[in-house]
Amino acid sequence: xxxxxxxxxxxxxxxxxxxxxxxxxxxxxxxxxxxxxxxxxxxxxxxxxxxxxxxxxxxxxxxxxxxxxxxxxxxxxxxxxxxxxxxxxxxxxxxxxxxxxxxxxxxxxxxxxxxxxxxxxxxxxxxxxxxxxxxxxxxxxxxxxxxxxxxxxxxxxxxxxxxxxxxxxxxxxxxxxxxxxxxxxxxxxxxxxxxxxxxxxxxxxxxxxxxxxxxxxxxxxxxxxxxxxxxxxxxxxxxxxxxxxxxxxxxxxxxxxxx
Ligand SMILES: O=C(O)CCC(=O)C(=O)O
Numbered sequence: 001x002x003x004x005x006x007x008x009x010x011x012x013x014x015x016x017x018x019x020x021x022x023x024x025x026x027x028x029x030x031x032x033x034x035x036x037x038x039x040x041x042x043x044x045x046x047x048x049x050x051x052x053x054x055x056x057x058x059x060x061x062x063x064x065x066x067x068x069x070x071x072x073x074x075x076x077x078x079x080x081x082x083x084x085x086x087x088x089x090x091x092x093x094x095x096x097x098x099x100x101x102x103x104x105x106x107x108x109x110x111x112x113x114x115x116x117x118x119x120x121x122x123x124x125x126x127x128x129x130x131x132x133x134x135x136x137x138x139x140x141x142x143x144x145x146x147x148x149x150x151x152x153x154x155x156x157x158x159x160x161x162x163x164x165x166x167x168x169x170x171x172x173x174x175x176x177x178x179x180x181x182x183x184x185x186x187x188x189x190x191x192x193x194x195x196x197x198x199x200x201x202x203x204x205x206x207x208x209x210x211x212x213x214x215x216x217x218x219x220x221x222x223x224x225x226x227x228x229x230x231x232x233x234x235x236x237x238x239x240x241x242x243x244x245x246x247x248x249x250x251x252x253x254x255x256x257x258x259x
Pocket of ligand 1: 115125130144146157158159211212213224226227
């Protein structure tokens with residue numbers, strides 16, 4: 001569980017380092033499994049894959065879809081809750097304790113996603129907030145747990161955040177990437193911090209915290225697993241459906257999802 005002091009720090013800065021949550025064996029399983037998924041050795045037909053952009057620019061990121069061949073150059077893979085090793089991590093008791101404080105017993109996920117900056121590549125992810133109309137939900141998700149699957153450094157494109165910026169609320173109703181004016185005003189370089197993280201370290205993020213990440217200038221990939229936790233009752237405003245429950249009534253179980 002988090003201490004009162006940790007909750008206070010999280011409330012103030014909008015993020016909190018949680019330390020290494022998975023043990024070394026489990027972490028290795030996640031690292032191996034993501035390679036196997038990218039290389040097509042383990043297949044989940046409905047998983048979502050998006051390749052990295054060729055230019056490093058966000059506007060050039062290709063549309064995603066099905067697995068499109070064996071390569072380590074995927075930028076994003078979603079629906080990782082289908083995999084038992086990733087689901088086990090998502091359902092770690094620490095994350096249950098943290099999310100229940102904010103949402104109660106029933107907790108769903110909006111997405112469980114691999115974010116990759118391949119060696120000497122990667123795409124700039126501009127300053128954004130994770131919420132607003134673009135997400136198409138009847139209530140805003142508030143918490144994300146981002147976990148480094150290898151060391152994240154300034155050189156390989158670690159996240160950069162503006163501490164306390166979650167208190168601004170959503171800067172636009174539509175959400176996601178903020179305007180250039182807002183970036184100049186709210187996210188100048190001198191206000192930002194680089195969230196360098198050791199392999200296995202998890203960081204709790206408030207979804208409204210301004211965050212971005214750059215390209216990878218090194219010969220190793222920068223890999224992370226990021227899970228957005230939300231109220232279990234959340235519905236899509238367009239289709240009306242609910243989302244995969246990970247805690248509480250009707251929660252996924254690893255046995256039921258292993259493919
Ligand atoms: O891993 C990154 O570079 C960005 C992750 C992110 O934006 C998120 O987890 O919401």
